[in-house]
Amino acid sequence: MALTGKRILIIIGGGIAAYKVLDLIRRLRERGASLRIVMTAAAKEFVTPLSVASLAGGKVFDDLFSLTDETEIGHIQLSRDADLLVVAPATADLLAKMAQGLANELASTLLLATDKKILVAPSMNLRMWLHPATRRNMAVLHRDGVLVVGPDEGDMACGEYGPGRMSEPPAILAAIEAALQGETRIALPLRSRSQETDGPLAGRRVVVTSGPTHEPLDPVRYIANRSSGKQGHALAAAAAAAGAEVVLISGPVTLPDPVGIATKHVETAAEMAAAVEAALPADIFIAAAAVADWRAAEAAPDKIKKSTDGAPVLQLVENPDILATVAQHSEKRPRIVVGFAAETTDVLAHAKAKLARKGCDVIVANDVSSAADVMGGDENQVTIVTKAGVEALPRLHKYAVAERLVARFAAMFKAMLKDGSDA
Ligand code: C5P
Secondary structure, three states: OOOOOOOOEEEEEEOOOHHHHHHHHHHHHHHHOEEEEOOOOOOOOOOOOOHHHHHOOOEEEEEOHHHHHHHHHHHHHHHHOOEEEEEEEEOHHHHHHHHOOOOHEEEEEEEEEEEEEHHEEOOHHHHHHHHHHHHHHHHHHHOOOOOEOOOEEEEEEOOOOOEOOOOOOHHHHHHHHHHHHOOOOOOOOOOOHHHHHOOOOOOOOEEEEEEEEEEOOOOOOOEEEOOOOOHHHHHHHHHHHHEEEEEEEOOOOOOOOOOOEEEEOOOOOOHHHHHHHHHHOOOOEOOOOOOOHHHHHOOOOOOOOOOOOOOOOOOOOOOOHHHHHHHHHOOOOOOOEEEEEEEEHHHHHHHHHHHHHHHHEEEEEEEOOOHHHHOOOOOOEEEEEOOHHHHHHOOOEHHHHHHHHHHHHHEEEHHHHHHOOOO
């Protein structure tokens, strides 16, 4: 794959595998990529900045407090100019800093300040790789959406054998190419002052539901749908970034509340329904929550005990359909009501049927069959279904999906105002 026009920032960490990065740099340049290189202080113990700079065809950055670098480019710019950041070798120390959000020298500061995806190629002794601290850090980085290539298993420089060897340059190159095929920009879930007044949804009120609901069977057990809340929370953030006043009503999720958004936490569908009703009137309602369809007719006050008579029979009753209720609200129907259809088969047919059945204006359909690999992940591929037609968006980061959806809703809202009489 040609990488002409692609800008890659390579951060070289201090590990024995640093020498392999010279080969990676050569391969990337052969494909036309434009490179900027940062070296940590430890990296310079393994390869010289001079050899790296000669191969990369430019200067090597290594100092957070360099007055010349800061006036010429600035460290924030350095982290934002790239399409992708690549950390190779990613040492245990650098990965730990990333997981903690430390920023005490140039490399870690860039990794915290960037708005682009990061690919790491871990490299360390196998005990360091298998240490619970590194396991924990890798789990955090995975949740944060950091891409990982390797490490390989094999002989180590220290004489041991096992996992921890940095991937070979062709494998890292393939991972870079794969990453660059998708969206690498990660939108900031924040609104600026100018967006507050000039954004396409300035002065508008948007209510979003997100996450699952938990329906108790007894004090320790519950029924729930699978939902991370990532897409719903991203939609709330994107609506706020477009200038709207946003109320986010969230079921139980492990995500932090989006910055600057009033977030109401609920547990059950009944609580979510009440919170939505209280949040109306609104201009746009986005039902991104995966609401449980049923709840126990009566939740047991004490833990249901196992018995020799076999499994208990659950008596379920239907939950209120929040989306349908809002879409068919006699007094407070928002101008735009958006539902989601997470399906595993016949996605479009179900979405079209749902549009009519619920009475909403838009259904955002997504395929959550295991082949689509969307549930809980950072990316999503959705199709927008309205009465007017069907539009499929590419597979994108959930923030990017949210931005595009909100832009569509804002355009629809504007068109409706033009058709209607009031503003
Ligand atoms: O009917 P189904 O659950 O497939 O529809 C999904 C859409 O309806 C989602 O937008 C979801 O948030 C919404 N919904 C709701 N209340 C329910 C069930 C689903 O708002 N009880």
